[in-house]
Amino acid sequence: MTPTVPLREExxxxxxxxxxxxxxxxxxxxxxxxxxxxxxVILWLVLGAAGPLLAPYDVGAFVSPEVFDGMSTRxxxxxxxxxxxxxxxxxxxxxxxxxxxxxSALLASATxxxxxxxxxxxxxxxxxxxxxxxxxxxxxxSKVFALVLVAAFGSxxxxxxxxxxxxxxxxxFRIARALxxxxxxxxxxxxAYARGEGxxxxxxxxxxxxxxxxxxxxxxxxxxxxxxxxxGLSFLGLGVQPPNADLGSLVRENISGLGDGALAILAxxxxxxxxxxxxxxxxxxxxxxxRRITGGR
Amino acid sequence: xxxxxxxxxxSGLRITAPAAGGQETPIVSDVDFTIPRGQVLAxxxxxxxxxxxxxxxxxxxxxxxxxxxxxxVRVGDTEILTLDAxxxxxxxxxxxxxxxxxxxxxxxxxxTIMDQVVETAVGRGLISRPxxxxxxxxxxxxxxxxxxxxIGGRYVHQxxxxxxxxxxxxxxxxxxxxxxILDEPTTALDVTTQIDVLRAFKxxxxxxxxxxxxxxxxxxxxAQVADRIVVLQRGRIREAGDATQxxxxxxxxxxxxxxxxxxxxxxxxxxxxxxxxxxPLLEVRGLTAGYGRVEAGVPKIPVLRDVTLSIAxxxxxxxxxxxxxxxSTLARVIAGLVAPAGGQVLFQGQPLAPTxxxxxxxxxxxxxxxxxxxxxxxxxxxxxxxILGRPLAFYHGMDxxxxxxxxxxxxxxxxxxxxxADRHCGELSGxxxxxxxxxxxxxxxxxxxxxxxxxxxxxxxxxxxxxxLLAELRRELDLSYLFIxxxxxxxxxxxxxxxxxxxGQKVEMGPRNGFGDAPVHPYTDLLIGSxxxxxxxxxxxxxxxxxxxxxxxxxxxxxxxxxxxCAARVEGLCDRLxxxxxxxxxxxxxxxHHDGQALQxxxxxxxxxxxx
Numbered sequence: 001m002t003p004t005v006p007l008r009e010e011x012x013x014x015x016x017x018x019x020x021x022x023x024x025x026x027x028x029x030x031x032x033x034x035x036x037x038x039x040x041v042i043l044w045l046v047l048g049a050a051g052p053l054l055a056p057y058d059v060g061a062f063v064s065p066e067v068f069d070g071m072s073t074r075x076x077x078x079x080x081x082x083x084x085x086x087x088x089x090x091x092x093x094x095x096x097x098x099x100x101x102x103x104s105a106l107l108a109s110a111t112x113x114x115x116x117x118x119x120x121x122x123x124x125x126x127x128x129x130x131x132x133x134x135x136x137x138x139x140x141x142s143k144v145f146a147l148v149l150v151a152a153f154g155s156x157x158x159x160x161x162x163x164x165x166x167x168x169x170x171x172x173f174r175i176a177r178a179l180x181x182x183x184x185x186x187x188x189x190x191x192a193y194a195r196g197e198g199x200x201x202x203x204x205x206x207x208x209x210x211x212x213x214x215x216x217x218x219x220x221x222x223x224x225x226x227x228x229x230x231x232g233l234s235f236l237g238l239g240v241q242p243p244n245a246d247l248g249s250l251v252r253e254n255i256s257g258l259g260d261g262a263l264a265i266l267a268x269x270x271x272x273x274x275x276x277x278x279x280x281x282x283x284x285x286x287x288x289x290x291r292r293i294t295g296g297r
Numbered sequence: 298x299x300x301x302x303x304x305x306x307x308s309g310l311r312i313t314a315p316a317a318g319g320q321e322t323p324i325v326s327d328v329d330f331t332i333p334r335g336q337v338l339a340x341x342x343x344x345x346x347x348x349x350x351x352x353x354x355x356x357x358x359x360x361x362x363x364x365x366x367x368x369x370v371r372v373g374d375t376e377i378l379t380l381d382a383x384x385x386x387x388x389x390x391x392x393x394x395x396x397x398x399x400x401x402x403x404x405x406x407x408x409t410i411m412d413q414v415v416e417t418a419v420g421r422g423l424i425s426r427p428x429x430x431x432x433x434x435x436x437x438x439x440x441x442x443x444x445x446x447x448i449g450g451r452y453v454h455q456x457x458x459x460x461x462x463x464x465x466x467x468x469x470x471x472x473x474x475x476x477x478i479l480d481e482p483t484t485a486l487d488v489t490t491q492i493d494v495l496r497a498f499k500x501x502x503x504x505x506x507x508x509x510x511x512x513x514x515x516x517x518x519x520a521q522v523a524d525r526i527v528v529l530q531r532g533r534i535r536e537a538g539d540a541t542q543x544x545x546x547x548x549x550x551x552x553x554x555x556x557x558x559x560x561x562x563x564x565x566x567x568x569x570x571x572x573x574x575x576x577p578l579l580e581v582r583g584l585t586a587g588y589g590r591v592e593a594g595v596p597k598i599p600v601l602r603d604v605t606l607s608i609a610x611x612x613x614x615x616x617x618x619x620x621x622x623x624x625s626t627l628a629r630v631i632a633g634l635v636a637p638a639g640g641q642v643l644f645q646g647q648p649l650a651p652t653x654x655x656x657x658x659x660x661x662x663x664x665x666x667x668x669x670x671x672x673x674x675x676x677x678x679x680x681x682x683x684i685l686g687r688p689l690a691f692y693h694g695m696d697x698x699x700x701x702x703x704x705x706x707x708x709x710x711x712x713x714x715x716x717x718a719d720r721h722c723g724e725l726s727g728x729x730x731x732x733x734x735x736x737x738x739x740x741x742x743x744x745x746x747x748x749x750x751x752x753x754x755x756x757x758x759x760x761x762x763x764x765x766l767l768a769e770l771r772r773e774l775d776l777s778y779l780f781i782x783x784x785x786x787x788x789x790x791x792x793x794x795x796x797x798x799x800x801g802q803k804v805e806m807g808p809r810n811g812f813g814d815a816p817v818h819p820y821t822d823l824l825i826g827s828x829x830x831x832x833x834x835x836x837x838x839x840x841x842x843x844x845x846x847x848x849x850x851x852x853x854x855x856x857x858x859x860x861x862x863c864a865a866r867v868e869g870l871c872d873r874l875x876x877x878x879x880x881x882x883x884x885x886x887x888x889x890h891h892d893g894q895a896l897q898x899x900x901x902x903x904x905x906x907x908x909x
Contacts, residue, residue, distance in 0.1 A: 186673055187673040188673065188675055190634055191674060194665075195665075195687075195688060195691065196653065196656065196658055196661030196691075205679075209676070209679075
């Protein structure tokens with residue numbers, strides 16, 4: 001539902017003959033920061049997909065006698081608190097952060113926006129039911145909620161994905177609903193109602209295109225939150241199970257190296273930073289949003 | 298006139314805006330004018346003529362992205378354009394003051410009016426707070442605001458648009474500025490309010506001896522206040538001179554176009570079909586509507602009360618009234634967006650369901666709604682071809698080539714270039730947007746178009762072109778319109794019948810010829826008499842509306858709704874009994890205690906604002 005970066009490219013690839021020129025046209029309309037963001041996002045998507053294949057060592061292997069070792073030709077990013085290769089752990093961990101956080105953020109934003117649109121164009125009681133259900137969900141502390149579910153079902157990637165999505169859906173819903181309710185009062189939407197249009201058309205064709213950009217900005221924020229939530233869960237031992245680790249838990253487990261400025265903690269922290277900044281740069285630069293330039297004072 | 302006497306001098310002013318590819322396009326070029334001390338100069342032109350940009354340049358300000366590229370602005374002996382930011386700050390708001398168009402959005406909602414009025418003067422240490430408040434109260438009194446001692450303690454939502462506009466003028470005048478810039482200060486007001494505001498502005502600016510720059514698109518308003526007039530078109534001066542000379546003997550053809558557009562001539566209505574036995578196209582019977590919970594047939598916030606009207610096929614009914622009179626709600630009820638609390642709407646003899654869900658696609662198709670503001674009525678995410686193509690696909694099942702062909706036809710019909718089809722509506726001008734808005738309604742192939750203030754947001758010249766288009770479409774496509782407006786001259790120009798709404802009640806209805814001369818309903822009389830005429834001195838001739846004594850009895854729902862403002866009311870009758878419906882010789886149906894002769898007598902002195 002929510003067009004994301006990959007979806008966007010996919011939809012552009014339909015007419016094969018013009019796809020290349022359209023992508024080129026789209027790229028030329030992108031600002032410099034947008035291109036940097038796009039490059040970072042693509043880099044992390046590739047690393048997330050191919051990382052484990054590129055890793056020089058096994059993820060759990062103790063390969064260095066030194067802990068918190070610096071850069072060397074054998075270990076490009078040094079070693080961690082147990083003497084494991086940081087680069088290998090980073091490359092293997094990227095898939096969890098990129099895949100899991102991206103998927104749950106997508107799920108949360110798409111569900112939130114979808115429910116918000118439903119609530120907006122439906123009769124009042126549907127809105128009430130959805131909104132009160134979301135209020136209930138938002139009142140459950142996310143860590144306790146995760147703890148209970150993991151205790152009941154055992155930790156698995158699918159469960160983590162659902163927990164993260166469920167935790168962040170109510171917030172996404174609230175923001176999207178506020179946007180959609182305002183747009184629903186716009187004259188062009190009222191004209192569509194007076195034309196006799198169905199609810200589905202009004203939600204998807206009239207309202208959604210005009211709220212997509214704030215929703216994407218919200219998606220970027222939620223993505224960062226989910227990375228943090230997942231690393232918090234990993235710290236409690238509820239997240240990605242050792243010897244595997246996502247980027248967040250790499251930071252957590254090497255926290256004792258912070259005083260020495262060890263690469264083992266800087267590298268995953270930098271990785272999280274480039275990923276989240278890249279996603280947000282790209283979202284901010286998406287086309288058709290000249291507001292800052294034309295409307296600015 | 299020697300340069301030494303001129304208080305304000307603008308010479309060779311050039312302002313540029315950024316354009317694609319790093320280029321700059323000029324939006325104002327080579328503008329020269331002077332204002333002698335204590336005089337009022339009016340800048341007049343359509344939107345995009347650069348009048349607001351020039352006004353802002355007088356304060357050394359250029360809007361986001363724009364740049365003052367050259368020329369000079371001298372106020373007194375200060376060269377404004379050579380000042381740096383901190384010097385400008387001391388000049389703005391103390392020596393030069395600005396009154397913007399929309400006072401309602403210029404005030405802070407969460408602070409009292411008095412706080413905001415005295416803020417600049419006190420904040421700069423020009424005057425102590427108690428002295429400032431005393432001065433503000435005297436300004437409130439001079440501007441004829443009600444309860445001048447108490448009004449400063451109120452908040453924005455407790456005041457009307459006309460009051461806020463005057464309060465904003467008081468705010469501007471607090472520091473005794475030598476130059477006041479008024480940017481379309483009465484454009485957003487009703488005519489009946491405008492006249493009071495103009496009068497107050499004029500008197501106070503004169504009392505203070507300030508020089509003023511008055512920006513407007515309305516020549517008739519300018520005629521009342523200006524000593525000199527500068528006519529602008531696309532950032533260049535077309536004509537400049539003494540107000541009387543420009544108004545009476547305009548030298549430039551563009552000025553004449555503007556004057557002609559200000560008072561649209563009556564459109565010859567097509568031969569009115571002989572009264573048929575067939576039911577009228579649209580019939581509204583005893584309609585009551587509003588917002589909030591409905592109790593005993595009356596909504597909590599009633600907007601329309603017992604409105605009855607009908608539109609025959611091929612005719613145009615004008616609905617006129619002030620803001621808040623329920624005009625737009627009427628259109629929304631007919632379109633099905635607001636469910637009525639009582640009464641019926643019949644279309645081609647068939648009752649229409651109160652809500653959207655009960656209506657058939659055929660009914661949706663035959664009644665189309667066109668909103669006032671094309672900026673918000675067109676989806677910014679869609680291209681023109683998508684906007685026009687949707688009703689074609691939705692009602693007529695057209696797709697592909699047939700749809701593209703019809704979109705091109707519609708663009709042609711509304712006199713738009715075919716190349717517009719792939720543009721987003723954000724790239725179009727105001728007039729083009731309104732044409733697209735109209736074309737979308739036409740795409741449905743309707744019988745009735747509900748036009749809600751379709752020309753109000755447009756310049757007079759563009760608005761006149763839209764009115765011509767409406768008339769032409771009506772001839773070609775046999776359309777009927779419900780034409781809602783607050784401007785009686787527009788309504789009289791294109792409508793066959795006129796209904797006057799006041800506070801949700803229909804106080805008068807009749808053929809347009811019945812509105813040319815007395816007798817009319819006292820409210821209609823007030824409306825017609827408040828339209829400024831395009832000659833100097835009209836405002837002075839217009840006697841001050843006598844302040845009416847407060848009503849002895851409380852206003853009740855059954856009594857005449859115009860009672861508190863009616864100059865012709867009769868004590869003991871109007872405040873006791875509900876007014877009857879009477880029919881005058883000219884065919885007008887009125888809600889009034891007076892009969893035709895009495896009204897004729899009361900209104901005899903009135904010169905018709907619009908000669909029939």
